[in-house]
Amino acid sequence: MHNIIERIAERADFLAGLRRDIHAHPELGYEEIRTAGMVAKLLRDWGIEVTEGIAGTGVVGTLRSGKGRKSIGLTADMDALPIEEKNIFPHRSRIPGKMHGCGHDGHTAMLLGAAEYLSRTRCFDGTVHFIFRPAEEGGAGALRMIEEGLFSRFPCDAVFGMHNVPNLPEGAIGTRAGPITAGTTEVSVEIRGKGGHAARPHLAVDPVAIAAHVVTAAQLLVSRFSNPLAPVVLSITQIEGGSSPTIIPESVTMHGTIRTFSEASESALKDGLVSVVNHACAMFGATGKVHFNPGYPPSVCAREATALALDVGRSLLGDAAVFADIEPTMAGDDFSYLLSACPGAFLFIGNGNGHHRGTAEGMGPCLVHNPWFDFNDALLPVGAAYWAHLAETFLAAGNGVTTTVDPR
Numbered sequence: 001m002h003n004i005i006e007r008i009a010e011r012a013d014f015l016a017g018l019r020r021d022i023h024a025h026p027e028l029g030y031e032e033i034r035t036a037g038m039v040a041k042l043l044r045d046w047g048i049e050v051t052e053g054i055a056g057t058g059v060v061g062t063l064r065s066g067k068g069r070k071s072i073g074l075t076a077d078m079d080a081l082p083i084e085e086k087n088i089f090p091h092r093s094r095i096p097g098k099m100h101g102c103g104h105d106g107h108t109a110m111l112l113g114a115a116e117y118l119s120r121t122r123c124f125d126g127t128v129h130f131i132f133r134p135a136e137e138g139g140a141g142a143l144r145m146i147e148e149g150l151f152s153r154f155p156c157d158a159v160f161g162m163h164n165v166p167n168l169p170e171g172a173i174g175t176r177a178g179p180i181t182a183g184t185t186e187v188s189v190e191i192r193g194k195g196g197h198a199a200r201p202h203l204a205v206d207p208v209a210i211a212a213h214v215v216t217a218a219q220l221l222v223s224r225f226s227n228p229l230a231p232v233v234l235s236i237t238q239i240e241g242g243s244s245p246t247i248i249p250e251s252v253t254m255h256g257t258i259r260t261f262s263e264a265s266e267s268a269l270k271d272g273l274v275s276v277v278n279h280a281c282a283m284f285g286a287t288g289k290v291h292f293n294p295g296y297p298p299s300v301c302a303r304e305a306t307a308l309a310l311d312v313g314r315s316l317l318g319d320a321a322v323f324a325d326i327e328p329t330m331a332g333d334d335f336s337y338l339l340s341a342c343p344g345a346f347l348f349i350g351n352g353n354g355h356h357r358g359t360a361e362g363m364g365p366c367l368v369h370n371p372w373f374d375f376n377d378a379l380l381p382v383g384a385a386y387w388a389h390l391a392e393t394f395l396a397a398g399n400g401v402t403t404t405v406d407p408r
């Protein structure tokens with residue numbers, strides 16, 4: 001086992017306790033007061049300079065060593081989800097309707113593990129910014145941190161983020177140069193017809209029938225009008241309309257999501273959807289409105305930073321545990337805003353196949369955002385060691401971004 005993992009593994013129980021404490025006290029986006037307070041206190045205890053209140057509950061810890069001018073940003077998200085947890089283990093959520101169902105409790109604990117280690121060892125030459133982000137789950141906390149001067153107050157030559165992924169082998173690391181998480185856009189469609197009696201459809205304009213055309217035609221936008229080599233998703237996930245079997249309603253509203261890896265794909269899909277709605281409505285005498293609510297942009301990993309991140313993974317974990325061209329995900333992550341402002345990479349760390357869950361602890365394995373999800377504590381020393389090794393490598397005296405890492 002690599003020396004750094006061994007040394008951080010001595011703190012495995014402390015890190016697991018920390019992670020479970022955060023898990024038991026989940027806080028939604030911009031409400032991470034307890035979590036941020038705990039993060040700030042620990043960083044201060046370890047002699048790290050702390051800035052609180054950036055983007056509300058965001059925290060940045062800054063650790064300097066030597067005279068090097070380079071700096072690296074390592075990040076973790078802190079927020080939980082509005083899910084009622086079903087797990088029955090002792091560290092289950094104490095807060096009704098809130099749960100760490102995406103593993104951000106683990107991300108926070110891993111970064112704290114690295115901060116503690118680096119504050120004790122200080123074997124680097126430069127500055128490490130530990131960036132604890134609020135409101136990843138839809139609240140664009142990373143964007144707000146940038147708007148409140150994250151990179152002007154805490155300049156970074158490269159920034160890195162990490163997210164656990166169920167079903168990737170436990171403790172394995174994966175990333176890729178280029179897009180790794182998708183750009184997201186919420187879609188709302190309203191179709192307004194003319195209400196009437198279900199027995200006399202010829203005297204009404206039925207928005208339900210037109211909505212069915214829109215959903216069907218929208219799938220053709222993906223399968224027939226989009227380049228198959230540029231992945232896109234268009235999911236209509238909600239249809240609302242009607243109140244009785246005998247009433248043709250006045251209107252139907254639909255909601256869904258668009259996922260793409262480029263602005264060109266996104267705008268083509270949006271234009272296509274507007275055209276489908278307008279033409280379907282015109283065909284049958286209704287009127288349609290489409291509204292787009294922009295979500296997160298795609299996360300695009302920089303080539304040099306990705307190469308370094310992979311080299312660090314191989315040095316720490318061996319070649320077999322590193323996936324150099326991992327399949328990207330159509331899920332979004334607001335870490336993308338940081339990558340839009342600073343070169344860097346977003347990494348996946350394997351949460352394993354679910355065997356970390358006790359048999360009496362409910363169902364598993366499962367995906368994130370599932371009420372049975374739990375972060376795998378075995379990752380804590382691995383992820384923390386990865387962050388520490390990345391910082392030491394990036395900030396090794398005289399090193400450039402693509403410098404190879406020290407031998408095991």
Ligand SMILES: [Zn+2]
Nearest residue numbers: 102137368369
């Ligand atoms: Zn999530």
Ligand SMILES: [Zn+2]
Nearest residue numbers: 102104136163
């Ligand atoms: Zn997440």
